[in-house]
Amino acid sequence: MSDATHHGLPMQEPSHPPAGRGFWRNLPFWGLLPSWLLMAFALLVPMIIIAAVSVASRGAYGGFDWGFDLTGYRQILFNEGWSGELEFTPQYLSIILRTLGLALTTTLLCLVLAVPMAYFIANQPPARKAALVYLVTLPFWVSMILRVYAWMIILGRDGPLPRFVEFFGAPAGLSFMYNDGATLAAMVYSYMPLMVLPVFASIEKLDGTLIEAAHDLYGNRWVTLRRVILPLAAPGIISGAILVFVPALGAVLEPTLMGGGKQMMMGSLIQLQFGGGRNWPFGAAIAMTLLAFVVIVLILTARRATAKGATT
């Protein structure tokens, strides 16, 4: 009876359990079977296949041929010259580094905006708190592509922001589109709620007397923030950071629409290889590289969480 200690109290099974039919007696099996089947078919098998494709060779007419060939991975760093010599090309490496940089910056900017807002909302009276949480959540229900499109209008030629800057003497006909800054603006805007909500959840649970205690011990507001509030909000900050960092790393819409064709990120590069590029092994190799970064981040944060748990 694995659930006998529900709520931490020893509990008695009902003394006269009604005989369950097959389904209920085997609830764990029948209940979990559909999700295992769905995930195996739509997730685990495809992941194995993409790993296999990343080490397959390029097909003559697009697609791929089974086999073992590391050309896909090699192409990330080296270009094969016409006589077969390998030449280091930083082209894709710089896309990878830009992707990491943009995803990291997005996460940090979201964090910088989310922590004060989550703290402010958590300290409001209940009714206003509920209203503010609702207001933070609401834009998240608007389709991602429309939120990116809104930023295309704002930053684009004749948009409100260039007009605003023009008013202060900047040259006319400006556009702030098609650069990393534009991509970043749309990414921070899109992923913001994913950061605010977990941070809010952990700040709300925070014991207010600890802040008062810090104050009684002559900690000023900033010391209290650094030494009491932020460490206690760490679980929310970590899960918010993962929730933002992972999709930001794989972003496709923002770099494609805001960055223009030249400002690629790993996500849009993968899409290109499977769409027009027709180099599946290379696209799969980039996808595996992207996945590797995600796994590294997950392992690092899981370790950190357990290390924290052990010391407190």
Next chain:
Amino acid sequence: MSAHHDVKRYPGLRPLSVLFFLYLYLPLVVVVVYSFNDNKITGVWTQFSLKWYGSALNNTALMNALKTSLLVAAIATMFATTVALLAALAIMRGKNVRFRKLSETVVNLPLLLPEIVLAVATLILFSLLGVQNGLLKLAIAHSAFCTPFAFLPIRARLQGMSMDYEEAAADLYATRWTTFRRVTLPLILPGLFSGAMLAFLISMDDFITSNMLSSGGTTTLPVYIFSLIRSGTSPELNAIASLLILASLVLATVALLVAARGGRENS
């Protein structure tokens, strides 16, 4: 004690929060305002006009994309919510569950993977299997990544709910099916509802997977909007966007109100 001495207050947070909420809402307002612009060029205001709304509503490609999106989202929501409900029941109420932790991780796996990786992996699988039906491909792929969004609220609901009611029903000789139907299901309904709403929203919103898997007749709404943006922004797009923003906000408000009411009743 005045607010000035409250140690939990940080100066400047109130004005900062005003700016923050302006930042959240101004972009949406900008789209709606420009949708009433008569001029063909979005940024140059000429005069108020509703004509782009008329042309948006008469756009058959748009309506077809909307139909495809609604159909895929409806199938994915039903499928994902059913799978998620069964998994949550098994994990939270099953006895002697082996692989409990692993099963939970598997259900939540789509949340931890970048969508583009999953999308191309699914694309390869379907091309190897020779699946041609665009709608079928979309429905399967959407069901998979919608499942965790349906699962989490249902799980949270089951976790927050005392087993006393179900045990009382069992003590009164209710069969497990009756207990489920008359006790458990009504109690988890708010969680089930918000799970389904989230799954629906995530499916409607999806661009990356739909764009990879869509073929001729199965263009979803975000994919259609993307193609409109790429082909040079037509002012009609602003009207489409405004209608969709309005629909999302109304839908979200209803969903959040129902969830909040459910939360109050059972706390």
